[in-house]
Amino acid sequence: MIKVLVSDGLSPEGVEILHKEGIVTDVHTTMSRDELISCIHEYEGLIVRSATKVDADVIEAGKRLRVIGRAGTGLDNIDLSAASKRGIVVMNTPGANTITTAEHALSMMLALSRNIPQANASMKQHKWERKKFEGVELSGKTLGIIGMGRVGSEVAKRAMKGFNMRVIAYDPYISTELAAKMEIELVELDRLFRESDYISLHAALTPDTRHLLNAKTLAQVKKGVRIINCARGEMIDEQALYEAIQSGHVAGAALDVFEEEPPPPHSPLIALENVICTPHLGASTKEAQINVSIAIAEQFVKFLKQGIPFSAANFPFIPPESASYLLPFLSLSEKLGSFVSQWSEGHMEEVQIQLTGEILKHETSSIPVAVLKGLLDPITSSNVNFVNAPIIAKERGIHVVESKISSSEDYASLITVTLKTDKKTYSVAGTILGKKELKLVRVDHLHVEADLQGYMLIHVNKDIPGMIGKIGTILGDAGINIAGMQLGREKPGGTAISILTVDDYVPEEVLARLRQIPEMQVVKLIKI
Numbered sequence: 001m002i003k004v005l006v007s008d009g010l011s012p013e014g015v016e017i018l019h020k021e022g023i024v025t026d027v028h029t030t031m032s033r034d035e036l037i038s039c040i041h042e043y044e045g046l047i048v049r050s051a052t053k054v055d056a057d058v059i060e061a062g063k064r065l066r067v068i069g070r071a072g073t074g075l076d077n078i079d080l081s082a083a084s085k086r087g088i089v090v091m092n093t094p095g096a097n098t099i100t101t102a103e104h105a106l107s108m109m110l111a112l113s114r115n116i117p118q119a120n121a122s123m124k125q126h127k128w129e130r131k132k133f134e135g136v137e138l139s140g141k142t143l144g145i146i147g148m149g150r151v152g153s154e155v156a157k158r159a160m161k162g163f164n165m166r167v168i169a170y171d172p173y174i175s176t177e178l179a180a181k182m183e184i185e186l187v188e189l190d191r192l193f194r195e196s197d198y199i200s201l202h203a204a205l206t207p208d209t210r211h212l213l214n215a216k217t218l219a220q221v222k223k224g225v226r227i228i229n230c231a232r233g234e235m236i237d238e239q240a241l242y243e244a245i246q247s248g249h250v251a252g253a254a255l256d257v258f259e260e261e262p263p264p265p266h267s268p269l270i271a272l273e274n275v276i277c278t279p280h281l282g283a284s285t286k287e288a289q290i291n292v293s294i295a296i297a298e299q300f301v302k303f304l305k306q307g308i309p310f311s312a313a314n315f316p317f318i319p320p321e322s323a324s325y326l327l328p329f330l331s332l333s334e335k336l337g338s339f340v341s342q343w344s345e346g347h348m349e350e351v352q353i354q355l356t357g358e359i360l361k362h363e364t365s366s367i368p369v370a371v372l373k374g375l376l377d378p379i380t381s382s383n384v385n386f387v388n389a390p391i392i393a394k395e396r397g398i399h400v401v402e403s404k405i406s407s408s409e410d411y412a413s414l415i416t417v418t419l420k421t422d423k424k425t426y427s428v429a430g431t432i433l434g435k436k437e438l439k440l441v442r443v444d445h446l447h448v449e450a451d452l453q454g455y456m457l458i459h460v461n462k463d464i465p466g467m468i469g470k471i472g473t474i475l476g477d478a479g480i481n482i483a484g485m486q487l488g489r490e491k492p493g494g495t496a497i498s499i500l501t502v503d504d505y506v507p508e509e510v511l512a513r514l515r516q517i518p519e520m521q522v523v524k525l526i527k528i
Contacts, residue, residue, distance in 0.1 A: 004043060004046070006025060006026065006027040007048050008047070013290050014071070014296060014297035036052065036058055045065070045066065046068045047296055049070070052077065053077050059086055066088060068088055073151075083314065085388055085391060087385040090314050093296050101230055104278075105202070106163075109228050110138070111276055143166070143168070144167075144196030144198065145200050146169070146192070146203050147201065147209075148202070157182075160183065168192055171186065197225060199225055201232075202230070211236070212236070223249055224251045225251060226254070227241070229257055236255075241253060241269060242272070254276045255275065256280055256281055257280055308327070315387055326367075329432065334371070335453075336430045336452070337374025339452065339456075339526055341376070342378050345421065347421055349422060352403065353416070354417075354418070359413040360404055369386050375417075376393065414429055414431050415430055426444060437451070448487065451484065454483070455503070455504065455506065456499055457524075459499075462519040468487075470517055471500070505525075
């Protein structure tokens with residue numbers, strides 16, 4: 001029985017999806033932190049919004065936790081590092097509330113420009129103050145966007161096409177080619193400050209973006225600028241913004257998010273007449289609430305039932321359209337990693353992962369992670385999975401090198417894993433044939449075609465007549481049945497390899513007898 005806890009509000013549509021898939025879903029939205037810690041050990045999954053703080057203590061208490069999901073975009077209320085070390089997948093729903101948040105940012109920009117909240121409040125007091133609330137137009141103005149992710153991109157599109165604004169942007173993580181395609185100009189931050197009539201924040205909260213707008217940077221902005229923040233409150237030093245507005249250098253601000261939520265009573269910034277505020281409503285539309293609830297529920301079902309993580313913050317991205325193609329290669333990669341780990345001897349120093357052929361047409365960042373999981377599984381007592389494998393490899397000092405080659409002469413796609421230890425270098429290669437058949441096609445320099453499954457008894461020996469008979473006799477005397485056999489050799493009379501798939505575990509004493517055959521060089525039992 002799979003159990004999921006929902007500790008923040010989730011639309012009924014999302015809960016219903018979980019129920020229909022047989023996932024027991026408990027909804028408790030008023031729990032204290034201590035109550036959450038006391039019960040989280042019962043659940044494989046936890047779904048939150050922004051209210052629940054999933055810190056290291058909560059994660060440590062969640063002994064059965066496999067996945068934490070945020071029905072929304074931000075993850076600053078989840079200790080991502082602690083979850084990753086425990087091997088817990090952390091998901092969010094970055095696309096489900098994109099349009100809603102972008103529309104809210106533009107609504108805030110319009111309201112700020114035309115003094116709509118202030119004029120409305122005046123009218124409610126039976127006043128008629130047309131001159132007092134004179135506004136400014138958006139048309140022809142320069143909008144500076146910090147962070148050109150999903151929301152920033154949608155804001156830019158609507159500002160240009162809907163309001164005839166010039167858009168410049170700062171985002172060190174997108175290319176100039178993509179910016180050109182979006183018809184925006186990428187600029188450095190200091191230029192954005194100098195030229196923008198409006199600045200809208202849409203970046204993620206990181207150590208670099210925390211208090212991005214502070215006393216120093218606000219002194220650099222164009223006089224009369226208006227600032228909109230529908231991203232993260234901590235990106236603005238609120239005291240510095242208060243002082244900049246008070247001095248007249250900044251004309252006003254529209255804030256949906258705050259350093260502390262809810263803000264403290266009698267906040268001087270909120271009290272300013274040319275600051276308009278909403279209580280974190282960026283994603284608060286009926287459509288968005290339903291969308292994020294459905295999205296996180298569907299992601300939980302795919303992960304808890306099929307092991308497929310989508311929109312995971314600590315797991316390599318697998319595009320939904322490529323999932324059916326990539327999943328067999330993930331399995332192949334994991335098995336190759338496991339094989340070479342058991343094949344090798346000595347302390348691991350470096351693993352080289354080479355991808356060749358048609359697989360390069362897809363997003364392949366998950367492949368090296370799968371290799372590392374397989375590599376580490378046989379040698380660690382901890383729970384190694386796709387989330388914490390890179391962390392464990394780094395802690396063990398294993399250097400990871402990735403390379404890509406556009407085409408292969410022999411196979412449509414090929415994955416090669418080379419492991420360097422303090423004793424020797426080992427290499428294996430694999431591919432997928434036919435209807436998703438996982439094949440080992442090379443062990444070191446020896447070519448062979450073997451299924452990657454079950455108990456694999458590997459022999460490397462001098463290629464002489466009678467070797468297969470000797471091996472078979474020893475196994476037969478021990479009552480070990482051979483289910484399959486694949487052979488390969490470098491040349492007649494040279495080095496040969498045989499891979500026997502056997503039904504049961506081969507005891508050490510039987511392996512010792514095989515090693516006593518004079519022409520035998522290596523004998524290994526590998527479990528895949």
